[in-house]
Amino acid sequence: MGTFLSSLGKGGPRPPPQMVGFFMGALYNQFVEKDITNFEAFHIAILDIFNTFNAALPGKHVDIPSQRKVEECFRQWKEANKDTKKKKVFVNFMTENVTVSKLDDSTVIIGVLTPPVAMAAKKAGENVPQLMLIKNIPDVIFVPAATVLALISVKLSGRILNKSIVPPERKI
Known part of the structure; x- marks a missing residue:
C-alpha cells in the first residue's frame, strides 16, 4: 500500500515518473473500458475504482470523494475533447482525491x-x-x-x- 500512496504523492519518497504513469495508465484503462455516456455511469466507474482500491489494499482504506467533486470532474472530463486531455483530467482527479481514511x-x-x-x-x-x-x-x-x-x-x-x-x- 505504501508504494501506491507514495506514487500518488501522499507521503514517503516520490517514485519514478514511470511508476506513476504505469499506475495511472492502468487505472485509466480500467476506467475507459466502461461505457460512460452520462453522470451515473461516470460515478459508477469512479466508485468501482475506489472499491477496487479498498478490496485490494489490506488494512487502511481510501475515502471516496464527495459527489460534488465527482460531478465537477465529470463536467471537466466531458468538456475535454481529446483522449489525452480526458486522461489528464482523470489523473488530476485521482491524485487530488485519493486520501487514506483515518480512525477517529x-x-x-x-x-x-x-x-x-x-x-x-x-x-x-x-x-x-x-x-x-x-x-x-x-x-x-x-x-x-x-x-x-x-x-x-x-x-x-x-x-x-x-x-x-x-x-x-x-x-x-
Missing part, C-alpha cells in the same frame, strides 16, 4: 479500553446467579466479541449523532 479518537480509545473492561465484566458476571452461563464462554471468544460489539456500537452511534453535523459536501 473514539474508535482508538474504545479499541484499547474494551478488552480489560470486558475481562472485568466477565469476572464480575460469574458471581451473579442469573449470569452463571457466562462461565461457560471462553475468554478467547468473549473478549474479542465484546470488543467488536463495542466498536460497532461506537461507529453506529457516531454516524447517528454526527449525521446533522456532516459538512454538506459529504452528505450522501
Whole structure:
C-alpha cells in the first residue's frame, strides 16, 4: 500500500515518473473500458475504482470523494475533447482525491479500553446467579466479541449523532 500512496504523492519518497504513469495508465484503462455516456455511469466507474482500491489494499482504506467533486470532474472530463486531455483530467482527479481514511479518537480509545473492561465484566458476571452461563464462554471468544460489539456500537452511534453535523459536501 505504501508504494501506491507514495506514487500518488501522499507521503514517503516520490517514485519514478514511470511508476506513476504505469499506475495511472492502468487505472485509466480500467476506467475507459466502461461505457460512460452520462453522470451515473461516470460515478459508477469512479466508485468501482475506489472499491477496487479498498478490496485490494489490506488494512487502511481510501475515502471516496464527495459527489460534488465527482460531478465537477465529470463536467471537466466531458468538456475535454481529446483522449489525452480526458486522461489528464482523470489523473488530476485521482491524485487530488485519493486520501487514506483515518480512525477517529473514539474508535482508538474504545479499541484499547474494551478488552480489560470486558475481562472485568466477565469476572464480575460469574458471581451473579442469573449470569452463571457466562462461565461457560471462553475468554478467547468473549473478549474479542465484546470488543467488536463495542466498536460497532461506537461507529453506529457516531454516524447517528454526527449525521446533522456532516459538512454538506459529504452528505450522501
